[in-house]
Amino acid sequence: MITTDPVPGVPCWLDLGAPDLPAAAAFYGAVLGxxxxxxxxxxDMEGGMFRRDGKIVAGLGKLTEEGARSxxxxxxxxxxADATTQAVEKAGGTVRVAPMDLDxxxxxxxxxxxxxxxxxxxxxGTNGGVELVDAPGSLSWTELYTTDAEGAKKFYGxxxxxxxxxxxxxxxxxAYTLITPAGLPEERxxxxxxxxxxxxxxxxxxxxxxxxxxxxEDCDAAVAKVTENGGSVQMGPMDAEDVGRLAVCVDxxxxxxxVLKPVAKS
Numbered sequence: 301m302i303t304t305d306p307v308p309g310v311p312c313w314l315d316l317g318a319p320d321l322p323a324a325a326a327f328y329g330a331v332l333g334x335x336x337x338x339x340x341x342x343x344d345m346e347g348g349m350f351r352r353d354g355k356i357v358a359g360l361g362k363l364t365e366e367g368a369r370s371x372x373x374x375x376x377x378x379x380x381a382d383a384t385t386q387a388v389e390k391a392g393g394t395v396r397v398a399p400m401d402l403d404x405x406x407x408x409x410x411x412x413x414x415x416x417x418x419x420x421x422x423x424x425g426t427n428g429g430v431e432l433v434d435a436p437g438s439l440s441w442t443e444l445y446t447t448d449a450e451g452a453k454k455f456y457g458x459x460x461x462x463x464x465x466x467x468x469x470x471x472x473x474x475a476y477t478l479i480t481p482a483g484l485p486e487e488r489x490x491x492x493x494x495x496x497x498x499x500x501x502x503x504x505x506x507x508x509x510x511x512x513x514x515x516x517e518d519c520d521a522a523v524a525k526v527t528e529n530g531g532s533v534q535m536g537p538m539d540a541e542d543v544g545r546l547a548v549c550v551d552x553x554x555x556x557x558x559v560l561k562p563v564a565k566s
Contacts, residue, residue, distance in 0.1 A: 301434050301440070301487065301488060301489070301490075302433045302434050302439060302440060302441065302442075302490050303433060303434065303488070304428070304429070304430065304431065304432075304433055306377055306424055306428050306429075307377060307481055307484065308377055308378055308379050308460070308461075308481070308482070309376055309377065309378070309460040309461060309462060309481040309482050310376065310377050310481050310488075310490055311374055311375065311376055311377075311439065311442050311490060311491070312375055312376065312377040312422050312424070312428065312429030312430065313358075313359070313374075313375035313420075313422050313429040313430055314358050314359070314372055314373060314374045314375060314430070314439060314512055315347075315358060315359030315360060315361055315372070315373055315375075316328075316358065316359070316360050316361070316370070316371075316372050316373075316555055317361055317362070317363040317364075317365070317368065317370055317371060317373065317555075318360060318361070318362070318363055318370050318553050318555070319362075319363045319370060319553055320553065321338075321347065321348075321360060321362060323552065323553070324360055324551070324553065325350075325360065326529070327529050327530065327531065327551050327552060328350060328551070330525050330528070330529045331522055331525045331526055331529065331531070331549075331559075332352070332357075332437045332514055332516070332522070333352060333436075333437045334350040334351065334352055334357060334358075334437065335350070335351045335352070336348060336349070336350055336351075336360065337349045337350075337351060346361060346362045347359060347360050347361035347362060348360055352432055352435075352436075352437040352438055353432065353437075355430075355431035355432035355438075356430055356431045356432070357430055357431070357432050357433075357437065357438045357439065358430065358439070363553075369503070369504070369554050369555075370551070370553035370554045370555040371418070371509065371511075371554075371555050371556070372510070372511055372512050372555055372556075372557060373410065373418065373419070373420050373510075374419055374420065374442050374510050374512060375408065375419075375420040375421060375422040375429070376419065376420070376421050376422070376460060377421075377422055377423075377424065377428075377429065378421045378422070378423050378460075379423065380423060381399040381407045381408065381409045381421055381422075381423040382399050384409070384421050384459065385398070385399055385409055385411075387458060387459045388411045388459055390458070391414075391454075391455050391458040391459055392413075392414040392455060393411050393412055393413050393414055393455065393459070394411065394412045395409065395410075395411055396410040396411055396412055396418065397409055397410035397420075399423075401425075402425075403425075404425050404426045405425050405426055405427035406422055406423055406424045406425040406426070406427050407422075407423040407425065408420060408421065408422050408423070409421050413452065413455050413456070413508065414451065414455055415446060415447065415448055415451065415452075415507060415508045416504070416507035416508060417444060417446060417452070417507065417508030417509055417510060418509065418510070419510055434515060435515060436515050436516060436517045437514065437515065437516070438514065438515055439512050439513070439514060439515075440513055440514065440515040440560060440562065441490070441491055441492070441512075441513035441558075441560065442479075442490060442491035442492075442510060442511075442512060442513065443491055443492050443493075443494060443510065443511055443512075443513060443558065444491070444492070444493045444494065444508060444509070444510050445494050445496050445500070445501060445508060445509055445510075445511070446493060446494070446495065446496070446508035447495070447496065447497065447498055447501070447506070447508065448495075448508075449474075449475070449477055449493050449494075449495040452493050452508065453477060453493065456479075460481070460482065461481075461482030461483075462479050462480065462481060462482060463479075463480045463481075463482065464477050464478065464479060464480070464493075465477070465478045465480070465486065466478070474495045475495070476492055476493070476494055476495075477492060477493035477494075478491075478492055479491040479492060479493065503550070503554065503556055509556075511556045511557055511558060512557050512558070513546075513557070513558040513559075513560050514557060514558065514559055514560070515560060515561075515562060516559045516560065516561055517561065518561060519536070519537045519544070519545040519546060519547055519559055519560065519561040520537050520545070522547070522559040523536070523537050523547045523549065523559065526547075526549045526551075526559075529552070530551075530552035531549055531550055531551045531552055532549070532550045533547055533548070533549055533550075534548040534549065534550060534556070535547065535548040536548060542563060543560070543562065543563060544560050544561050544562040544563045545560070545561045546558055546559065546560040546561070547559055
């Protein structure tokens with residue numbers, strides 16, 4: 301499970317790069333019950349925060365990178381963004397945004413893994429990250445789709461020290477890799493690595509990509525809101541044994557995410 305504990309290697313922030321901020325705010329407000337809070341300066345500013353029940357759950361920013369697709373960026377907590385940058389380069393990744401300070405809030409950097417999967421890190425200052433996780437309308441899991449699961453395990457293991465356990469997929473589809481932060485018990489599993497073919501990665505032209513999984517109270521109701529508000533569904537809704545009912549969705553601008561009604565916790 302994901303928590304807000306400031307432990308290195310755990311997801312602590314996520315933001316959406318979108319071409320139309322009001323449209324994105326309206327879509328996620330309808331699907332996940334989020335309230336959008338623009339930065340000082342009003343709706344014409346370059347971004348702001350999403351809240352659920354008054355707590356920050358994600359960020360929203362204007363998509364400005366030439367040729368980039370609208371997508372969610374997941375940030376992982378690190379003690380030293382500069383040291384992590386060196387680890388990324390040593391492991392064969394590339395630096396997309398060099399470490400930079402965001403006032404007193406913290407220090408961030410963005411990277412690509414060796415096959416092009418994009419991710420980011422956050423070295424907290426006064427801001428530790430999102431304030432609500434593992435609850436309806438918030439982040440509950442992170443997932444990497446990749447053509448090279450073994451390569452991904454080595455790369456992210458070298459960078460973050462993650463440990464892994466594999467779970468066989470039904471129908472002989474290979475193994476789904478479960479991710480646990482360094483030094484934490486398996487109860488703190490935070491994400492997974494799904495092996496897929498290039499043909500299954502159409503959103504990115506065959507490149508790996510991370511996406512968030514959001515907890516919802518009713519998967520089918522959330523999917524109905526997705527389609528009613530201009531989004532689409534790639535897979536589901538479907539029941540996953542011991543996981544819950546889920547669907548892989550795409551928002552109107554092309555950013556993918558998953559909605560999951562988890563099984564009842566014992």
